[in-house]
Amino acid sequence: MTITLQGCAQCGARQYPPRALCRACLADALRPVEETGEGRLIVSAIVHRSLEPGFAGDLPLRIGTVHLDCGLRIIAFVDAGLVDGQSVRLRQEAGAVALWHAGALEAGV
């Protein structure tokens, strides 16, 4: 199972969040690229208060910074039981906004 990120056909850079041009060489040569989604959960935090009432029913939520092996960092929801510092795999939940979730590496998807 792979994840799809924005990549540059000219210089090979990957980027997140998505941009209008390549962040590194500025080429207009972006296309979707497949990556493993493997990385490390650097750190996580527990959201108890949201700025938007629409999230009230979901709290508390655990979010974290995942540092992908390809060098990018992504803010993601963090599955229960994960420990800061451990290896994780990102998966993307389909929807109007495709949300990232970090899960245990072994579990796959």
Added chain:
Amino acid sequence: MAVQPFDGVAVVAPTTVRYVRHSDKPAHWWVGRALHDVIAAAGIAKEEVDGLALSSFTMGPDTTIAMTEHFDMAPRWIEWLPTGGASGVMALRRAARAVQMGDASVVACIGADTANPASFAELVRNFSHFSDSAVRPYGAPGPNGMFALITANYMARFGATRADFGAIATSQRANAAGNPNALLGSKVLNLEQYLAAPAIVEPLHLFDCVMPCAGAEAFLVMSEERARGLGLPHAVIRGSIERHNAYFDEPVAVRAGWAMDRDSLYAQAGVGPEAMDCLEVYDDYPVIVAMQLEDLGFCAKGEAAQFLRHNSLTIEGALPVNTSGGQLSCGQAGAAGGFLPVVEALRQITGQTLGRRVAGARLALASGYGMVTYDRCLATAAAVLEGRA
């Protein structure tokens, strides 16, 4: 080419428009009030102001140019600084160069914002494309979410504890006592209260977070000669730095642009951090105060917790930090929060404090940090100011 000195430039008339928790008035009122008060403090007419530098988050579609019409001004130089926490030092730097080069004679630098219950959530919602697409869907934690991650990472990496950050919050609250502009200044905060506060985004709890409010901060930049002619106590700029998006490849921020430029800052100033009588830093969260202690050279990277265990940040201590109480005690009046370090530094070194003064303060460092467009603030700036009677 080396950074050119800021010779001949004076900073005068530290001005604060009293903060309030909520305001029905538009940001334009706060800008205009600050302008009214800052020229009154300097004893000059509005027509003498020929440069205007503004920062605000709540003026809607308006920027500096609209304010010239709003207040019947015809300046020959304007600047707009949508850079929040760094905007005060950035305004100072730009105004100083304009005065040195003759592009303006008297520049009013103003940070002002209004606040109502809806405005803060609205501001966060529309803050940047990246935060809207890549942070907001994750529970809309706002800046609290990103700085909780920065704080948790800092704690794990360097062994800092909540009590260490509590030392920052409680010493700033002690400094706020006697400052009538500090909205929380009359509320005592001790370590037990700090530790017992409700969680916002763990590890951040209530007293790690600033309270949004309305208010304004302002100062004038003019030639030293003019300041002396007006008989105004003033400060000169001994050195100044600015940096944006430093260390952008680091997965979680443990340092920011000051670390890249502090050698230049102190080389310009001709003195080191040990010479500072007070330090006015941007304090959106205690971890950022800790980061500035390190990145501005007051202690080594990762050693702020140790530093805090042995040094008080109170006005009576060896290194007074955020002598007005900072935003953690005054409230965060939007972009005015980015002007507070400059204005409070100017107050301390010219003997015009709202609250207590660091005895004999002459040299101050003012620092800014702004714009969390994704997972950290991008803009950093700092200036060393020296008071002249």
